[in-house]
Amino acid sequence: MSYHASKHKEGMLLLSGLCVFMAFMLGYPAVANIWYSLSNISFSDIHTSEFVGLVNFENQLFSPKMWKAMGFSLQFGLICAALEVVLALLLVFTLHPILSRRPWLTAFLMLPMMVSPALMGVMYRLMLNEFAGVVPLYFEMFGVYVNFLGPENIYTTVIVIEVLQWTPFALLILLAARQAVSPDIEEAANMDGAKPLQLIRFIFLPAMLPAIVIVAFIRFIDSFRVFDHIFVLTGGGPGSKTTSISIYIYKLFFNQNAIGEAVAVSLILLFMSLILFVMAAKLIFRSE
Amino acid sequence: MKNLLLASTIAALTTASAAIADITILAWPGGDPEKALREVVTLYNDTQGKEDGSKADVIYFSRQGFKEKMLTDAAAGSTEFDLMLTATYDIGRYAPFMLPIDDLIDDETYKVFPPNAIETQKFEGSVYGIPNDLSLHFLYYREDYIGQLLSDPAWIERYQEISEKHLGQRLSPKAPEEWNWDDYIATAFFFTRSINADSPTRYGTVLQLKNLLFNMMLWQATVASHGGDWQDGDGNITIDSDAFRRGLAIYKTIVDNKATPGDSSSYEYGEANSAFGSGQVAFMIQWNAAVPELNDPEQNPEVAGKFALTHQPAGPEGIKTHFHSLGLGLSAASENKDDARKFLRWLGTSVEANTMYAQLGGSPPVVDAIMSKVADKRPDLPMMGEHAGSYGFVMNGGTSEHALRLYEIIAENFTGYWAGELSEDEAISNVEEEMRKAFAG
Numbered sequence: 046m047s048y049h050a051s052k053h054k055e056g057m058l059l060l061s062g063l064c065v066f067m068a069f070m071l072g073y074p075a076v077a078n079i080w081y082s083l084s085n086i087s088f089s090d091i092h093t094s095e096f097v098g099l100v101n102f103e104n105q106l107f108s109p110k111m112w113k114a115m116g117f118s119l120q121f122g123l124i125c126a127a128l129e130v131v132l133a134l135l136l137v138f139t140l141h142p143i144l145s146r147r148p149w150l151t152a153f154l155m156l157p158m159m160v161s162p163a164l165m166g167v168m169y170r171l172m173l174n175e176f177a178g179v180v181p182l183y184f185e186m187f188g189v190y191v192n193f194l195g196p197e198n199i200y201t202t203v204i205v206i207e208v209l210q211w212t213p214f215a216l217l218i219l220l221a222a223r224q225a226v227s228p229d230i231e232e233a234a235n236m237d238g239a240k241p242l243q244l245i246r247f248i249f250l251p252a253m254l255p256a257i258v259i260v261a262f263i264r265f266i267d268s269f270r271v272f273d274h275i276f277v278l279t280g281g282g283p284g285s286k287t288t289s290i291s292i293y294i295y296k297l298f299f300n301q302n303a304i305g306e307a308v309a310v311s312l313i314l315l316f317m318s319l320i321l322f323v324m325a326a327k328l329i330f331r332s333e
Numbered sequence: 334m335k336n337l338l339l340a341s342t343i344a345a346l347t348t349a350s351a352a353i354a355d356i357t358i359l360a361w362p363g364g365d366p367e368k369a370l371r372e373v374v375t376l377y378n379d380t381q382g383k384e385d386g387s388k389a390d391v392i393y394f395s396r397q398g399f400k401e402k403m404l405t406d407a408a409a410g411s412t413e414f415d416l417m418l419t420a421t422y423d424i425g426r427y428a429p430f431m432l433p434i435d436d437l438i439d440d441e442t443y444k445v446f447p448p449n450a451i452e453t454q455k456f457e458g459s460v461y462g463i464p465n466d467l468s469l470h471f472l473y474y475r476e477d478y479i480g481q482l483l484s485d486p487a488w489i490e491r492y493q494e495i496s497e498k499h500l501g502q503r504l505s506p507k508a509p510e511e512w513n514w515d516d517y518i519a520t521a522f523f524f525t526r527s528i529n530a531d532s533p534t535r536y537g538t539v540l541q542l543k544n545l546l547f548n549m550m551l552w553q554a555t556v557a558s559h560g561g562d563w564q565d566g567d568g569n570i571t572i573d574s575d576a577f578r579r580g581l582a583i584y585k586t587i588v589d590n591k592a593t594p595g596d597s598s599s600y601e602y603g604e605a606n607s608a609f610g611s612g613q614v615a616f617m618i619q620w621n622a623a624v625p626e627l628n629d630p631e632q633n634p635e636v637a638g639k640f641a642l643t644h645q646p647a648g649p650e651g652i653k654t655h656f657h658s659l660g661l662g663l664s665a666a667s668e669n670k671d672d673a674r675k676f677l678r679w680l681g682t683s684v685e686a687n688t689m690y691a692q693l694g695g696s697p698p699v700v701d702a703i704m705s706k707v708a709d710k711r712p713d714l715p716m717m718g719e720h721a722g723s724y725g726f727v728m729n730g731g732t733s734e735h736a737l738r739l740y741e742i743i744a745e746n747f748t749g750y751w752a753g754e755l756s757e758d759e760a761i762s763n764v765e766e767e768m769r770k771a772f773a774g
Binding site: 088091163170173174175176177192194195196199277279280281282283284285286296299300301302 | 401404408542594596604608734745750
């Protein structure tokens with residue numbers, strides 16, 4: 046047996062464990078989900094589902110409610126990702142001198158993202174309540190009355206909560222990217238007379254671009270599939286005003302008992318995510 | 334010697350655990366009913382359980398997503414619990430994963446629970462649960478403020494002006510027992526500071542408008558008291574009716590005139606209690622379960638002892654209140670069915686257990702003889718029995734296997750209307766369409 050053939054065999058052997066693991070942990074659920082998406086299935090007949098072809102996909106692809114939820118998630122994801130990245134960049138450039146001398150301070154900035162999103166929802170449900178909440182109380186002290194959870198403000202409120210919780214994540218990645226920029230380059234640019242804004246524009250931002258794209262992508266995906274804090278705060282309402290695609294799928298699955306259609310939407314979502322992933326990967330490799 | 338002792342201990346423990354079969358009860362969590370049920374289970378273990386050679390334990394999921402978790406477990410054939418929660422409005426959904434318990438219901442049961450209470454645990458003619466908590470709605474109102482409204486000439490004059498200006502009719506204040514829905518709205522306006530600067534409260538009432546099925550149960554007395562129903566006797570869907578439009582309008586008028594907090598669209602049970610408990614709301618329609626909490630001076634010093642209860646306002650078809658019962662039923666996947674049935678039999682026939690449960694904060698729909706025993710400590714209980722008997726209604730189709738799903742659809746569309754997201758016609762037409770699809774199968 047040649048050296049290459051032997052190495053190939055070893056490689057296959059070493060990979061086999063991972064493949065078996067993936068087949069059980071991802072492959073089986075994936076196949077089961079594809080079957081469910083092609084079946085008429087509910088909780089009462091979960092073991093005796095009936096094959097219906099693409100009917101579930103057809104129903105959902107032509108459902109205005111599904112597209113409304115998809116639109117909400119898309120808009121929510123884009124706004125949150127953009128705000129988080131911009132805020133994180135501002136924080137990185139402002140706080141970098143302090144954080145590089147006292148890195149332990151970073152831990153404090155990470156606290157919001159350590160709280161579970163559902164708990165965050167409960168927390169804000171209390172904090173923003175007109176009668177029991179501390180935030181409306183402070184606003185009232187200045188003669189300002191705002192209904193943070195009222196229909197007119199609820200969209201902004203859920204975005205602000207998401208941004209407050211997850212900007213630290215973007216900050217963490219972007220701070221690492223900023224710290225990875227060689228001090229020699231920074232020093233050389235300074236010697237050439239570069240001003241702070243020029244340093245950011247021509248040195249740091251281009252060097253940090255792959256990290257920015259990755260963070261924006263991760264945050265978009267994460268915000269796109271938002272569920273917990275919105276569900277706790279509004280239940281997707283009033284009406285369907287804050288129904289994200291995840292809440293839509295959840296309600297379809299559990300409340301409407303339309304398991305096949307819920308899984309079909311999940312697969313549509315998976316397919317869309319794959320497209321996004323390929324696009325983001327291309328962007329990253331191109332910028333590198 | 335050590336080994337011998339160890340072996341004896343293990344043998345003794347093994348024998349003991351074989352003799353005591355455990356049953357696990359999955360029950361509705363939170364508040365006084367949870368504490369009360371734990372005590373009842375302890376009572377069983379100390380008394381009847383010893384005779385039955387059975388020991389019961391109780392477990393709880395969190396309230397958020399409770400039904401979904403139970404549904405998933407039940408559909409998966411989980412053996413983690415033997416007895417599970419039942420509710421009038423969703424027995425049909427869980428019935429495929431449960432076993433009927435008709436053979437446990439006899440004259441002994443009716444000495445504890447009246448027949449109409451057992452009826453609330455039936456699906457397609459079979460009994461699926463022993464009821465242990467009755468849920469209905471009261472009108473909670475501040476006695477001090479309403480008392481002054483009925484006696485202070487200046488307040489009466491102002492009330493008449495407000496009703497004339499906002500409702501187009503000069504109404505006079507009435508006692509809450511005599512209210513119709515116009516009185517309800519007019520009084521809500523009177524006690525709203527943005528409408529009446531002299532109001533002692535910030536808002537007249539507090540509505541629960543979160544997109545949540547339970548909030549629709551609270552609202553639909555407005556419809557029932559105007560003769561509305563989901564379906565007529567022939568099975569025709571009757572959502573597009575004057576009764577539903579009037580019910581929607583009652584809430585919309587209050588929302589548009591800001592007589593309920595501006596963030597009511599995110600309110601459910603807890604938020605409404607905190608609004609009323611803050612002393613900034615004059616009255617509200619709320620579940621009976623809130624009585625002990627609001628009357629507790631430690632939790633709600635602003636309102637404890639200052640409010641009274643009555644039925645909801647009347648419509649042309651009289652006074653109505655939605656009611657349902659929660660209960661405990663037998664899981665089809667249980668591996669300890671015999672012991673579980675023994676526990677249910679005991680729960681369904683024990684005067685002591687149900688009296689204890691009521692005294693500790695539960696609301697069992699028991700016969701008058703038991704209600705009267707606890708009336709001193711729980712004056713709301715006899716009232717509940719009376720209201721359920723006199724005013725209780727269940728929408729036609731409200732116990733079907735589609736009920737839960739339909740309540741969700743109603744909640745989504747009607748809360749959307751109140752928030753200005755949908756027109757009245759859109760909301761009604763959406764609900765009609767979904768209801769027609771559901772009942773057509």
